[in-house]
Amino acid sequence: MIKLNTHYADLKESYLFYNIAQKTKAYLEENPDQHLYRMGIGDVSLPLCGAVIEALREAVEDQGKKESFHGYMPECGAPVLRQTVAEYYGKRGVTISDQEVFVSSGASDELGDILDLFCPESNALVIEPAYPAYVDANIMEGRKIIHLASSKENGFLPEPDENLKADLIYLCSPNNPTGAVFSREQLQKWVDYANQKGAIILFDAAYEAFIEEPDLPHSIFELDGARTCAIEICxxxxxxxxxxxxxxxxxxxxxxxxGGLNINSMWVRNRTTKTNGVSYILQKGGAAVFTPRGQQEVRANIQVYKKNAAVLMEALDQCGIWYCGGKNAPYIWMQCPKGMGSWEFFDYLLREIQVVGTPGEGFGACGEGYFRFSTFGSPEDTKEAARRLCTLLGGK
Ligand SMILES: Cc1ncc(COP(=O)(O)O)c(C=O)c1O
Known part of the structure; x- marks a missing residue:
């Protein structure tokens, strides 16, 4: 009989978003006239920008004409998009060649697929609180996890510890869920550590576009020595x-x-074996993001989310509540007031002011006592939620 991958049995049930959905559903059943202010899920609310929509439409038309039709795309990405992304890095002073850019179907897919490159005996260091997929994708392959807890004391940005024997190191900056961003000095310490130990950093830059402070690194490749120890996923x-x-x-x-193996070549081999590339239509749509018009339009959308963040941060400031994030990230990570637990605070907000956020405990044990707000909601709902929060928590 076929043997299954029994590591799946090692996965812990993830109750976070399930529990949130159950609790909000139950609340609405009891209070059908109430409107909920949903600031829990990290999904965007604004539609694709005009430049992207136009490019997607054009690409669909291209596929309907013999002279512009595209069949299979190159597995590692359309040359024009690989070049465009390399130029995007170049504008920030980071030299990347088009052959070092791999077009993917998104960061989640890539964070899972890239693990093919590392043997199951290697371990993975995850700084917690963390995006849950880092842990689960490794457990599925039988990899041991080193949980590195972060805290308010280190601004949720811990330093490497000489005693940690890490092989694969996950760094997410700007961070989901804490919104914290590594400074150059902090990130350099991780790069130096990885080079010294022969470890590899998986740098998740999914939120780089939200950085507004000029000195913060958007890419790990802005740091000396990163080219010999890091993979960046965006x-x-x-x-x-x-x-x-x-x-x-x-x-x-x-x-x-x-160990004498070239990781870029390994990934080319992996992609050419396991994928047939990302669709022409999506790549053309994606390339439009990097045009001057596309950049202007996506930045305008990001500004809407940033205004939401500012509104929420102002409310928390007025209440004298500690938080991080918000300024350079679409998440605000606040300490629950009066020593409340994460789920206790969740219930309190739902019951008293109909605001829904995400309990920090769902991102790792050290997230207990903290709470995440996403700023991807509508400006109207965010304003009202901030007003209610301020009144409830005793702001001016
Ligand atoms: C830190 C982080 N990495 C990766 C992803 C997944 O991104 P994608 O939609 O590209 O799969 C998310 C999505 O929320 C995220 O928060």
């Missing part, structure tokens, strides 16, 4: 509203090698 999901459209890109430098 996505157009939050940058350009592609959550339901699906497109991302991964950067693997040519210099990245371990």
């Amino acid at each position: 996505s157009l999901s939050k940058t350009a509203g592609f959550t339901g459209t699906r497109l991302g890109y991964t950067i693997i430098p040519k210099e990245l090698e371990r």
Whole structure:
């Protein structure tokens, strides 16, 4: 009889979004006239921008004409999009060649697929609270997880510890769920650590477009030595509203090698074996994000989310509540007031002011006592939620 991958039995049930859905459903059944202010889920609410829609339409038309029809696309990405992404990095002073850019169907897919490159005996270090997929994707392959707890004391941005024997290191900056962003100095310490230990950093840059402070790194490749220890995974999901459209890109430098094997070449081999590329239509739509018009339009959408963040941060400031994030990230990570637990605070907000957020405990044990607000909701709902929050928590 076939033997299954029994590591699936090692996965813990994820109750976070299920519980949120159950609790909000039950509340609405009891209070059918109430409107809920949903600031829990990290999905965007604004539609794709005009430049992208036009490009997608054109691409559909192209596919209907013999002279512009495209069949299979190159597995690692359309040359024009690979070049465009390389130029996007170039504008920030980071030299990347088109051969180091791999077009993907999104960061989630890539975060799972890339694990093919690492043997199950290697371990994975995950800084918690964390995006839950980092842990689960490794458990499915039997990899041991090193949970590195972060805290308010280190601004949820811990430093590498000499005693940790990490092989694969997940860094997410700007961070989901905490919204914290590594400074250059902090990130450099991780790069140096990885080079010294022969580890590899998987740098999740899904929220880089939300960084507004000029000194913060958008890419790990802005740091010295990153080309010999890092893979960067990025996505157009939050940058350009592609959550339901699906497109991302991964950067693997040519210099990245371990044990005599070249990781860029391994990934080319992986993609050419396991995929037939991302659809022409989506790649044409994605390329439009990087045109001057596309950049202007996606930045305008990001500004809407940033205004939501500002409104919420102002409310929390007025209430004297500690939080991080918001400024350079679409998430605000607040400490629950009066020593409340994450789920206790969730219930309190739902019951008293009909505001829905995400309990921090769902992102790892050290998230207990914290709460995440997403700023991807509508400005009207966010304003009203902030007003209610302020009144409830004793702001001025
Ligand atoms: C940190 C982080 N990485 C990756 C993803 C997944 O992005 P994608 O939509 O490109 O799969 C998300 C989505 O919320 C995320 O928060």
